[in-house]
Amino acid sequence: MKEIVVISGKGGTGKTSVAASFALLAGKSAIVADCDVDAADMHLLLSPDRAERHKFLSGTVAVVDNGSCTGCMECQAICRFDAVTEKGGFAIIDPVKCEGCGYCSRVCPENAISNIPDLAGKWYISSIRTGSTMVHAKLGIGADNSGKLVARVKNEARKIAEEQGKELIIVDGSPGIGCPVISSLSGASYVVLVTEPSLSALHDLIRVVELTRNFSIPMGAVINKYDINREITAQIEVFLREANIPLLSRMEWNEEFVHSIVAGRTIAESENTTLSGVIRECWENVLQQNDITVKV
């Protein structure tokens, strides 16, 4: 099974637009996983039905029983997350600050603190309009388990791919290089880097490439809006060449890109044939890099 992950370092370079286009072009042959769990957008283009909904319980959060609490505040003394305050002679725990380490409940002399499972989000299995299945999620507001939710989404996608005999999973990742990104890279077979010609995007690309290297995953790159600054596009191409990362395609700045998103269509479906042509060619390059033959 091949797992193709789309990431970028910098946000807003076009990850979701590219990943959703790949999903459309792969059609029934690929399971789709939206792993940008705290700003998930793929559903806006792929019309999921959310046929299966699941709660994502992860970690715990500490709760004080006022009936037993004597206000000794020993819990406050040991909490490293400033989650405990005193109010009216009782300890109060801020569920947003609490990281669920459980230390307070262990030191409480009155056993007044319990650890309850934390509802950290929801995840869904959907039929989508490509004729395939998508696993996606919504991280709870203020939840701090994005890496674990990403892992859950990916694992479910793998299970479904196995059940349905699919050889391909397309993953939309998040910006940055932290825990959700690291989680989306685990077990990936190929990384598609989406970048754009700005110094910021290049700087961020270099960091995310170094991270991906640590996992020894092969990569390919897409330069979006390459004509905004051709000089920096050239710099990016030099960097890619030296890093031995093939350039999968260059897309020009085109307002149709935005129009198609506003209309709820992937750019692969754009009426503008240049735009849809470039993304098709890009997908074919990804398939070729991965030795995949897809029957669409």
Added chain:
Amino acid sequence: MKIAIASGKGGTGKTTISTNLALSMASDHRVLLADMDVEEPDSALFIKGNHLEERIVTRDIPVWDSDRCTLCGECQEICNFNAVVRIASQIMIFPNLCHSCYACSELCRDEALPMKPSRIGVITRSEQGNLTFVEGRIDIGQEQAVPLIKSVGEYIESIADKDTVVIMDSPPGSSCPVMEVVGQSDFVILVTEPTPFGLNDLQIAVETVRKLGKPFGVIINRSTLGNSAVADYCRAERIRVIASIPNSLNIARIYSAGGLSCGMDPDMSREIGKVKAFIKLIS
């Protein structure tokens, strides 16, 4: 006054607004710009200040002292994050899973898990006239951004006086790193763009900021692209739109090369002026 520039969706223009606003305000005010997007800090590309300080940031991680350990295994049972595991006659620590809660260390009856500082990133400080620039930069491979963002917050507290306007360039998204930055702020500016993605992620960001009880306003970037759904949403929710920056190839090109468009592009200059006036109003 601490203002967080956040967004939900990535690439909407947080850094563009943070850097242009900070330098523009610094013409007649003491300003501290803090890049708290520690995974991918980009503000430094736009600020050409004198480098003043670099500080290594650490967080405390337990280290196994095999001489003291009696292999009772209680640490493994205590750790809620599976960061401490007993394997055969060894205790293994997984730093990326550890939350530095100290429970295993302080509850170990043999004192066999002393906490030791472990490097997670760097804070740097530079200065350009009235502007102090602080950047947090996490080491590649570190998973948890929050401890470093906390350290940047403490560092700001230690150097900024009350009259300094602090502008905090936040990471994208709405998970824990964003919560940490927004939690430190007095006011939040959410930067969005008028597309379905921009709207969806703005709605999540608004929920997050409301949960933390912070006052906030919105800047619509590339406002002439896409549709009117973001503006309609803000009107319906009675959210103040502080500025609307039209889509402009000129602004995009200046940004791409690491330049500041305020003062060079009339649209950007006018809209940053509105943001400055708004900040003076609420300060």
